[in-house]
Amino acid sequence: MSSPAAQQPSPQLFFQTINAYQRTEGLKAAIELEAFTAIGEGNTTAPEIAKRCGASERGTRILCDFLCIMGFLNKDGSRYSLTPDSAMFLDKRSPAYLGGAIEFISSPMITESFKNFTEVVRKGGTTMTDGGTIAPENPIWVKFARAMAPMMALPAQLTAKLVDPTADRKLKILDIAAGHGLYGLAFAKNNSQASVVALDWPNVLEVAKENARNAGVAERYSTIEGSAFDVDFGAGYDLILLTNFLHHFDPPTNEVLLRKVYAALAEGGRAVTLEFVPNEDRISPPDAAAFSVTMLGSTPSGDAYTFPELESMFTNAGFSRSEIHRLPPSIQQAVISQK
Amino acid sequence: MSSPAAQQPSPQLFFQTINAYQRTEGLKAAIELEAFTAIGEGNTTAPEIAKRCGASERGTRILCDFLCIMGFLNKDGSRYSLTPDSAMFLDKRSPAYLGGAIEFISSPMITESFKNFTEVVRKGGTTMTDGGTIAPENPIWVKFARAMAPMMALPAQLTAKLVDPTADRKLKILDIAAGHGLYGLAFAKNNSQASVVALDWPNVLEVAKENARNAGVAERYSTIEGSAFDVDFGAGYDLILLTNFLHHFDPPTNEVLLRKVYAALAEGGRAVTLEFVPNEDRISPPDAAAFSVTMLGSTPSGDAYTFPELESMFTNAGFSRSEIHRLPPSIQQAVISQK
Structure with a gap:
């Protein structure tokens, strides 16, 4: 009798953790490119966001999908939107903007x-x-x-x-x-x-x-x-x-x-x-x-x-x-x- | 009327993500020091694990606590133990040991x-x-x-x-x-x-x-x-x-x-x-x-x-x-x- 799939040993946590550094770098890139601000301003598709951020469409699309996976953005069809926390803390136009903290935390x-x-x-x-x-x-x-x-x-x-x-x-x-x-x-x-x-x-x-x-x-x-x-x-x-x-x-x-x-x-x-x-x-x-x-x-x-x-x-x-x-x-x- | 605490805006995801690189480095260090193997062999307290790994007690204690936080170890009082997945994939003595994969994934x-x-x-x-x-x-x-x-x-x-x-x-x-x-x-x-x-x-x-x-x-x-x-x-x-x-x-x-x-x-x-x-x-x-x-x-x-x-x-x-x-x-x- 085999165990149910959910209880099979899985290297998933190992792989997620060994790649966790990509999460840090993805978030830093999004802050540096002002991707959150771009979306807050109303640019919602990858081509629009890419144009506003001066970045490639391909890179922007993959980055924005990654931000969705991490929980910083929502996606509806091909349109991205800010979560309430991202709008509050990562859109440069917000008084509670925290993006500048990477200058210390990531120094x-x-x-x-x-x-x-x-x-x-x-x-x-x-x-x-x-x-x-x-x-x-x-x-x-x-x-x-x-x-x-x-x-x-x-x-x-x-x-x-x-x-x-x-x-x-x-x-x-x-x-x-x-x-x-x-x-x-x-x-x-x-x-x-x-x-x-x-x-x-x-x-x-x-x-x-x-x-x-x-x-x-x-x-x-x-x-x-x-x-x-x-x-x-x-x-x-x-x-x-x-x-x-x-x-x-x-x-x-x-x-x-x-x-x-x-x-x-x-x-x-x-x-x-x-x-x-x-x-x-x-x-x-x-x-x-x-x-x-x-x-x-x-x-x-x-x-x-x-x-x-x-x-x-x-x-x-x-x-x-x-x-x-x-x-x-x-x-x-x-x-x-x-x- | 204020929102319940759970719904207040929180920078938690931002901080967890900006520090996610520490998860990668913590796991790599544990693999390189053979901490999982040490625990699998029966060394269960920070001093025992530190001795087996040739590492400081302070560093080992903080690392093992971090491995618990990340889900790689369990802790009972001051004793650490391997999760089933860690025993399977991260103890060098296991035939399914994956630790060597960091040589590629983290190259x-x-x-x-x-x-x-x-x-x-x-x-x-x-x-x-x-x-x-x-x-x-x-x-x-x-x-x-x-x-x-x-x-x-x-x-x-x-x-x-x-x-x-x-x-x-x-x-x-x-x-x-x-x-x-x-x-x-x-x-x-x-x-x-x-x-x-x-x-x-x-x-x-x-x-x-x-x-x-x-x-x-x-x-x-x-x-x-x-x-x-x-x-x-x-x-x-x-x-x-x-x-x-x-x-x-x-x-x-x-x-x-x-x-x-x-x-x-x-x-x-x-x-x-x-x-x-x-x-x-x-x-x-x-x-x-x-x-x-x-x-x-x-x-x-x-x-x-x-x-x-x-x-x-x-x-x-x-x-x-x-x-x-x-x-x-x-x-x-x-x-x-x-x-």
Whole structure:
């Protein structure tokens, strides 16, 4: 008796995965050629899209079919249309356009280590010299600050509302590794009595200051230039933000930083951490858990930490308690730790 | 009223896809480190697997978690185990081991064009010089013949049973672009009165002849060296096999070849084509349809053809009728065309 077809062994997952890199490159090409924008503008057949994108008809037809297979487009006869998510995030004319994020996510600084990932696994950390993405004044973070800002607006706003729901009292906030500055700026926009000190490399802070001016809160915005591990934070902060920062380092390194954070907080102050937080099984939810792979490839000893791991780092640094909050639809979570 | 979370716009697919290349590299690393074999041998925790693979514990733990997320492993507490498919296809000790296929599927000859896929889409074909994979005597095909043979055994056997179910009469078979030779050899093993002429580049035929000797059918196996477009086929064949060949070329080129195939067949002879055949929508089934992307990247004008397109090429070349057959569990299909 033979097993039903569905239960026969199949190499399908092997082939899909070994070719998964084509998905990345297909999406990048579509963004670079502005195929989503072309379709949003009303070009719906392969010849029309090809003309608008300055590309061959054959290449455009195969690319658009691939985008349908991947779920970025719909197809009706020979006409392509944007899915709601593609219209929102991949049409350049949308305020929520994310296509620019490929300048960071797909930059060699992130992808380079994956060209010899076997060696990365052997070594247990990035094979890039000088610590990969955490090298001092790495220009990748200017790219990050410019490319990733659009996708940070929503989680930043959700975080500010979560942490400062009443927005009715004076707050002194330190935004560590501020990058684009959007997290601190969301607090400043949420509460007119909030003042923000942003800390990052000087070249990155230029982007944050530009965003502060655009947000109309420049008079409540100041900066500290340098490494969070080296510079003096000042003191008396009500809130210290650690957004997408702890994942770059190992727990002992984080604890050194967190003791410094603890010391800089006022009594009753809180540290606010935003992270990809996998469950304790470390394999769910899949996107948050898989972030550990990016950290393995691009840092010497970073990781996607579970909540008990984060909690333990904060406890070891002196904090009295930590609690975790979901921020749907973001896959990231906020950990609030009390001095 | 706000929409339920599930229906909120989400950039999840964008991020999963832009990072999909990490899936490819994670799987390749696991194969190169023999992680699946290590687990099959009974090493089930990250430290045990790391030791067996000569890799760091941290890298191994993150890699194995990633393999769970991708569906190649299961995890119970801190113990990893192989899925049935991984045990069958990715443990080196399995006779159906496919890991060697990465030597072809992930070779630069296939992947190189995807490093600038935007340019490929603009141009409408491979950006590699000399026609990419279809360059004369390209050594990639020796690699193909060695690396891909293990995964061809089953579809080859299914094809032989489909085309020659009674196996009770003398058959003269031409195997065009024979590669590893497994398709022709399956017919020879299925029917002791079948003799096979294998056609390919001389360096590739060495692999086919080796496989013919191993299959014990060398005395019914002969070869023609050269390009299928140039050499004399001989005549009077009952069957001519075109397995994974037509997808490299455009329809007019294929029709030139098929007229030559038609002429070389005996009256009542049949051409047997094995291909990735998408439905007429060109976006389903997904794996067969997505094969067009590999052809766009690696050939000047190849494609994954629909059945009506294949049928039309055969009709234009003089064939009276073509019919298509599924070959589960293979995702490829067989087209049988009657002279």
